[in-house]
Amino acid sequence: MSSKIWVIARKDIRMYYFKGPVVIFGILTPLFLFLAFYIGRNLPAAFLIPGLMAMTLFFTSTSVSPVIMPSETQMKTLERLISCPITVRTLIAGDILASFIFGACISAVPVAVGAALGVSVKSPVILIIAVLFSAFCFSSLGLLFSAPPTSLVSNIMMLSTFVKFPVIFISGIFIPMEQMPGWGVAVASLSPLTYFTDLARFSIQGYAYYPIYVDFIALFVYSALFLLLALKLHERALPKRF
Amino acid sequence: MEAIEVKDMSKSFNGIKAVDCVSFSVHRGEIFGFLGPNGAGKTTTVRMLTGVIKPDAGEARVMGCDIVKDTQKAKEVLGVVPETANAYPDLTAWQNMMLIASLYGIPRREGEIRTASLLREFGIYERRLSKVKGFSKGMKQRLIFCMALVSNPEVLFLDEPTSGLDVQSARMIRQMIKELKEERKTVFLTSHNMQEVGELCTRVGIINKGKMVTIDSPENLRTKIGGSLAIEVRFDKAVDKSMLDFNPERVGDSYRIYTTEPHEVICSIVELAMLNGLKIKNLNVHSPSLEDVFVKLTGGSNEQ
Numbered sequence: 298m299s300s301k302i303w304v305i306a307r308k309d310i311r312m313y314y315f316k317g318p319v320v321i322f323g324i325l326t327p328l329f330l331f332l333a334f335y336i337g338r339n340l341p342a343a344f345l346i347p348g349l350m351a352m353t354l355f356f357t358s359t360s361v362s363p364v365i366m367p368s369e370t371q372m373k374t375l376e377r378l379i380s381c382p383i384t385v386r387t388l389i390a391g392d393i394l395a396s397f398i399f400g401a402c403i404s405a406v407p408v409a410v411g412a413a414l415g416v417s418v419k420s421p422v423i424l425i426i427a428v429l430f431s432a433f434c435f436s437s438l439g440l441l442f443s444a445p446p447t448s449l450v451s452n453i454m455m456l457s458t459f460v461k462f463p464v465i466f467i468s469g470i471f472i473p474m475e476q477m478p479g480w481g482v483a484v485a486s487l488s489p490l491t492y493f494t495d496l497a498r499f500s501i502q503g504y505a506y507y508p509i510y511v512d513f514i515a516l517f518v519y520s521a522l523f524l525l526l527a528l529k530l531h532e533r534a535l536p537k538r539f
Numbered sequence: 540m541e542a543i544e545v546k547d548m549s550k551s552f553n554g555i556k557a558v559d560c561v562s563f564s565v566h567r568g569e570i571f572g573f574l575g576p577n578g579a580g581k582t583t584t585v586r587m588l589t590g591v592i593k594p595d596a597g598e599a600r601v602m603g604c605d606i607v608k609d610t611q612k613a614k615e616v617l618g619v620v621p622e623t624a625n626a627y628p629d630l631t632a633w634q635n636m637m638l639i640a641s642l643y644g645i646p647r648r649e650g651e652i653r654t655a656s657l658l659r660e661f662g663i664y665e666r667r668l669s670k671v672k673g674f675s676k677g678m679k680q681r682l683i684f685c686m687a688l689v690s691n692p693e694v695l696f697l698d699e700p701t702s703g704l705d706v707q708s709a710r711m712i713r714q715m716i717k718e719l720k721e722e723r724k725t726v727f728l729t730s731h732n733m734q735e736v737g738e739l740c741t742r743v744g745i746i747n748k749g750k751m752v753t754i755d756s757p758e759n760l761r762t763k764i765g766g767s768l769a770i771e772v773r774f775d776k777a778v779d780k781s782m783l784d785f786n787p788e789r790v791g792d793s794y795r796i797y798t799t800e801p802h803e804v805i806c807s808i809v810e811l812a813m814l815n816g817l818k819i820k821n822l823n824v825h826s827p828s829l830e831d832v833f834v835k836l837t838g839g840s841n842e843q
Contacts, residue, residue: 300641300644301641301642301644304638304641304642308627308630308638311629311630311634312627312629312630372625372627372628373621373623373625374625374626374627376586376591376621376623377619377621377625377626377639377683377686378642379590379591380589380590380591380614380617380619380621381614381639381642381643382611382612382614382615382642382643382644383611383614383642384610384611535592536591536592536593539586539591539592
């Protein structure tokens with residue numbers, strides 16, 4: 298089964314990654330958001346880089362994964378694929394793996410930007426583990442977006458954008474958690490991105506709002522929830538795609 | 540053991556029965572034709588038999604593997620050319636073939652050998668490194684056929700494999716189907732091309748409104764419909780259908796009558812022509828075609 302997951306992931310990378318939407322939503326969007334926030338404000342780079350990392354990882358990991366299922370339905374490649382000896386679970390796992398690899402690799406870009414600005418990583422091991430956990434979590438979320446059985450990519454993109462942008466603003470990227478009012482912290486705690494942002498701040502700035510084990514547990518719980526929901530909903534949606 | 544065994548299989552979508560308690564079996568090494576009007580339940584049946592969707596009720600086995608309980612095993616022994624499937628347009632023909640070979644668990648080297656051999660056989664080897672988006676419809680369909688054969692399946696499901704193809708590609712695919720029969724492979728062929736089905740299939744099943752109407756050899760089916768002969772007549776002028784006593788069927792500017800008594804019918808037609816000053820421009824007597832059988836058994840319906 299694991300080799301078939303890799304076959305699906307390799308197909309996804311060839312077919313869907315290194316294309317326009319990935320560049321736009323994965324790298325350019327967080328970069329422009331970052332610049333809009335950064336320019337004209339006297340904020341230390343060590344505060345900004347964790348935010349840029351969080352946005353990049355989030356946008357990259359959720360940029361292509363929602364598009365795969367509706368695209369395959371539209372291109373009429375899904376029926377051919379699912380008539381091979383694979384399960385929906387293998388298919389979903391392959392899509393998540395491709396997104397995970399891409400998200401994790403692209404997260405090196407903001408680290409390089411930080412290094413160019415003189416920002417060093419204080420806890421590289423924590424950062425690497427956090428990136429891996431979060432890339433998986435956000436990739437699963439991306440697959441969850443594509444669960445509605447439609448062949449219209451625009452519908453799925455609308456749904457994912459509707460969720461993604463608010464998440465960016467409530468996750469402690471632009472306003473540190475410690476400066477948020479009580480209701481703000483409560484809202485932020487609902488976002489999985491909050492916990493990665495917190496871990497990225499710990500790795501670069503040396504302090505975090507939550508204890509890091511809480512961040513990891515939260516990411517684990519969200520990952521499991523998104524994965525299980527994605528599997529369940531895609532299994533249910535598959536017959537409606539034809 | 541039969542290659543395909545279906546017992547009381549049903550499937551509904553939004554309360555509408557697409558396939559209603561269908562039962563049949565396909566022998567090993569047989570080319571089985573599956574006919575029906577649009578919306579009759581053909582593609583739904585194929586999708587259930589290939590493990591793409593699950594039946595609501597009933598059972599089906601492919602080479603002895605239950606398609607619900609043992610879906611993966613069943614999928615391993617079958618190959619599919621789905622009605623509406625495409626190869627990945629941004630992958631090359633070679634990459635598409637190797638993708639399918641990998642998903643069937645075929646070792647890389649063996650997959651490469653089979654891929655090269657099939658692409659050569661279907662005349663697309665020279666374009667193996669071209670992206671599929673630049674292929675013609677005929678080339679794409681030949682590639683889909685190659686993809687279905689790369690796992691060397693025991694049972695092959697072909698859903699409209701020659702639909703919309705140029706003559707050369709359609710002939711090539713028909714020739715390949717004949718060769719598969721020689722190799723004792725089982726082929727489940729869905730088609731709207733009656734001539735193709737009549738030429739290739741040993742038995743034919745006709746489905747209408749989700750129910751299996753009949754299963755028999757094309758020859759037996761031709762003798763089944765209300766008479767063994769079809770008489771086709773064309774007059775020099777339009778004739779009111781009610782003037783003809785034999786429940787004729789309008790076919791273009793001719794009338795077709797199915798009968799077991801051709802002598803009586805021809806005499807009546809001649810008499811009618813003489814009494815009404817009509818000239819017979821054309822009069823043919825022939826055995827009913829498979830298309831006649833199909834139209835008769837499905838009531839000429841073409842409901843979506």
